[in-house]
Amino acid sequence: MNIGKIIAVVAVSALLATNLHAQTNVGFENGFSGWQTSGKNISIDNSNARNGKSCVKMGPGYAVLSQHVPTVPLAVIQFTGYVKVSDTLTKAYSFVRFFNAQHKQLLEYKSGALKKITYDQTGNYTLAPPFTAYMEIGIATDAQNKGNVYVDDFDIQNNVGAPKVYRAPTCNLDQYMRPFWKGDTVYNETVLLYSAGGKPAIGKLLYMPSKILSVKKFDLYTTYKSGVDYKVDGNVIERLEGSSMPFKADTSFDRKTDLAWYNTQSQWVVVTYIHNDKWSGPIPQYKGNRMPRTIAKLRAKQPLKIAAYGMSITRGMDVSGYDDVPPYMPTYVSLFTEQLKKDYRYKDIQLYNAGLPGSVLDWGAQYADEYISALKPDLVILDFGMNDFWRYKPDQFKGYIQTIMQKVKAKCPKVEFILLSNMKFDPDYVLDSDKNKVWYLTNMVGYSHVLKQLETLGAVNLNMTEISDVIYHKKKAKDCIANPLHPNDYIARWYAQGLTALLFDLK
Helix, strand or coil: CCHHHHHHHHHHHHHCCCCEECCCCCCCCCCCCCCEEECCCEEEECCCCCCCCCEEEECCCCCEEEEEEECCCCCEEEEEEEEEECCCCCCEEEEEEEECCCCCEEEEEECCCECCCCCEEEEEEEECCCCCCEEEEEEEECCCCCCCEEEEEEEEEECCCCCCCCCCCCCCHHHHCCCCCCCCEEEEEEECCEECCCCCCEEECCCCEEEEEEEEECCCCCECCECCCEEEECCEEEECCCCCCCCEEHHHCCCCCCCCCCCCCCCCEEEEEEECCCCCCCCCCCCHHHCHHHHHHHHHCCCEEEEEEECHHHHCCCCHHHHCCCCCCCCHHHHHHHHHHHHHCCCCEEEEEEECCCCCHHHHHHCHHHHCHHHCCCEEEEECCCCCCCCCCHHHHHHHHHHHHHHHHHHCCCCEEEEEECCCCCHHHCCCCCCCHHHHHHHHHHHHHHHHHCCECCEEEEEHHHHHHHHHHHCCHHHCEEECCEECHHHHHHHHHHHHHHHCCCC
């Protein structure tokens, strides 16, 4: 299994969201306009361009080509460029450096040596650290070079995934944050109507409904009619012939290719209904007695700083607000933070989302100080795993989590942690014939076990692995997720509700 290819799928999906292109004069057709240079031997060359007529020639010796780009803290950054050298002894390096408003360098990423005699792509995909005001992106050559380095076709994408404008949710967030395991009314439960073998498209509800209050399109703009668009038998909703309700057929999904990707964003219907039966799965419990410093601040209405550190799920990818589609529901960490403000009746709770789509735990452990300790947080949500189960056994996963915790506690002794065991990926994502499938699944379950073992005073666990497993069996995975690795609004609400239950006693 090509791990690099797997991670690339996640990273590429991130880049399908809104990108803010920040660079100028990417092909150097306007000379050095928009670029900074240093070193004696750097010029525009019209004989070695990859595209167009111009490129940059650097060397012999040391030279630097860079562009300064304003950005914001914790922005997702992507840049690529193309480099070739005149001989195999000549070397160059790409870099991205982040600076604060006082021009102090906060962090640098530097590539390995670039030394191919044909154009080779270089670049980075990463996160701007806290307090970033601008970044410097470019190419530097080796001072010992006797030959030349050629550079062309830069692409710099700034604040990847950030919406151009903030859209207020069109759903009722008070309803959305009512715990699914309590009460008798479910609001806008997602269902992917699914046709197998040419039969009518159906879907299951989590509970047995005693009364259907509404069935709507996911965007909430269209309401469907019983007897015209659908019928309900027990907890099964069936799409009627001629209805405009969206649905998917079994032939819509690739079941022959291993790691088959799909996107079901906004193709669900949402059902609001009353039920009499009870939730039979794991119930998130109040664990405030293990989080004394966080609870003390909340009860005293003191400033509380929350940092969420993780991956695309942390960032909020494929939740409707992140994807800029109605009903524009916020990310799970935002829902959680806003609910704490409501429950404890004060507003001085700050959230910093340090989720990097595609990130893995070794990156998280390596840069914990730069991204988390620097914030001096009171509470850290650690949310990794969905990009790690391809490679790390549970004991390795545990070791990386412990490293992050130890690093942050060394700089922030009073910090407390929520350790998040992630939802399961769609089991259809990996073929049964894949010899690694059991290993992948075992790793995910194993992660939930080791995170539970790490519970102690100042660290608690929310086990979405167990919760999602029950939900997938009562409904189906595709009712709850936008693609094999990312939750939709429905499962994201379980995350937010579960996190809130850890710190606010619902009794």
